[in-house]
Amino acid sequence: MQYQATVTIEQKAGMLDPEGTTIKRALDHLGYAAESVKTAKLYTIVLEAESAEAAEQKVDEMCQKLIANPIVQNYRIELAELN
Amino acid sequence: MKIAIIQFGGTNCDMDVLHVLKEVVGVDAETIWYKEEDLTGFDGVVVPGGFSYGDYLRAGAIAARTPIMDSVKKLAAEGKPVLGICNGFQVLTEAGLLNGALTTNEYPKFRCHWSYLRVETTDTPFTSKFRKEEVVRMPIAHMEGQFYAEEATLADLDENERVVFRYVDEAGKVTDEVNPNGSLENIAGIVNGSRNVLGLMPHPERASEAVLGSDDGRRLFESMADYITEKF
Numbered sequence: 001m002q003y004q005a006t007v008t009i010e011q012k013a014g015m016l017d018p019e020g021t022t023i024k025r026a027l028d029h030l031g032y033a034a035e036s037v038k039t040a041k042l043y044t045i046v047l048e049a050e051s052a053e054a055a056e057q058k059v060d061e062m063c064q065k066l067i068a069n070p071i072v073q074n075y076r077i078e079l080a081e082l083n
Numbered sequence: 084m085k086i087a088i089i090q091f092g093g094t095n096c097d098m099d100v101l102h103v104l105k106e107v108v109g110v111d112a113e114t115i116w117y118k119e120e121d122l123t124g125f126d127g128v129v130v131p132g133g134f135s136y137g138d139y140l141r142a143g144a145i146a147a148r149t150p151i152m153d154s155v156k157k158l159a160a161e162g163k164p165v166l167g168i169c170n171g172f173q174v175l176t177e178a179g180l181l182n183g184a185l186t187t188n189e190y191p192k193f194r195c196h197w198s199y200l201r202v203e204t205t206d207t208p209f210t211s212k213f214r215k216e217e218v219v220r221m222p223i224a225h226m227e228g229q230f231y232a233e234e235a236t237l238a239d240l241d242e243n244e245r246v247v248f249r250y251v252d253e254a255g256k257v258t259d260e261v262n263p264n265g266s267l268e269n270i271a272g273i274v275n276g277s278r279n280v281l282g283l284m285p286h287p288e289r290a291s292e293a294v295l296g297s298d299d300g301r302r303l304f305e306s307m308a309d310y311i312t313e314k315f
Contacts, residue, residue, distance in 0.1 A: 011186075015231065016187075018187045018188065018190065066144065069141055069144070071231070
């Protein structure tokens with residue numbers, strides 16, 4: 001089966017998010033009173049796996065080994081079956 | 084003695100380090116393209132600065148997972164000195180050779196200027212030629228230099244004198260004003276538990292000759308060379 005995983009990477013709570021802060025400041029200048037802005041990165045990964053469980057496990061491994069840095073980031077995986 | 088200078092796609096401080104080691108310090112050094120993988124016969128490694136793989140994913144993340152880094156880890160495990168400068172520091176943290184992480188500067192700007200650093204320990208293969216608490220001058224040039232580590236890691240770094248350099252003012256005082264990137268406790272460089280792997284954000288190779296404005300960085304490479312001569 002083919003699956004598409006959507007991986008969202010966010011800074012851990014308490015970490016500074018300079019990009020988010022800069023965007024918030026620009027929104028303030030435009031007159032929007034945004035409470036806060038946080039940035040995140042999103043990756044979509046298409047892969048073959050025997051089951052949804054196997055696909056999720058594989059993507060989780062990818063996140064731990066490369067895509068996220070567990071010291072400063074959290075990750076979230078959403079999985080969808082293709083076809 | 085022979086020191087390897089690792090080149091990844093996007094490394095750009097390799098030739099500066101090669102120049103300093105060969106022409107200024109006077110030791111044998113060679114650039115090694117990351118695909119070569121074999122570091123047999125080398126007594127030390129420098130992972131130089133630059134923008135390996137365009138800083139894709141996170142600065143240093145891709146380079147840290149290339150097979151040559153397994154050889155660097157092996158060499159480090161033998162007690163041989165491994166030095167990571169700027170992007171090299173980011174690579175070593177991403178490879179798990181050093182604690183913590185380097186994230187986007189608190190004020191998200193590429194900071195490129197001279198910095199004063201305080202030498203926190205001379206008990207490393209890289210700082211034997213300095214005096215403890217000496218204030219030295221080296222330039223920085225980075226956008227992702229904010230050193231972050233979890234509380235327990237930070238406590239371990241402090242307790243075991245593993246912080247090697249801190250950003251200070253000219254008088255040697257740690258202040259927020261001279262912290263260029265928001266690094267915790269003004270940390271500019273650390274060593275691993277066995278003290279033979281150093282990572283620092285400032286560029287000692289750009290401060291190794293008086294004509295460049297400072298030659299403080301030269302002693303870091305001289306210390307490394309002395310250590311290799313004594314031990315290997």
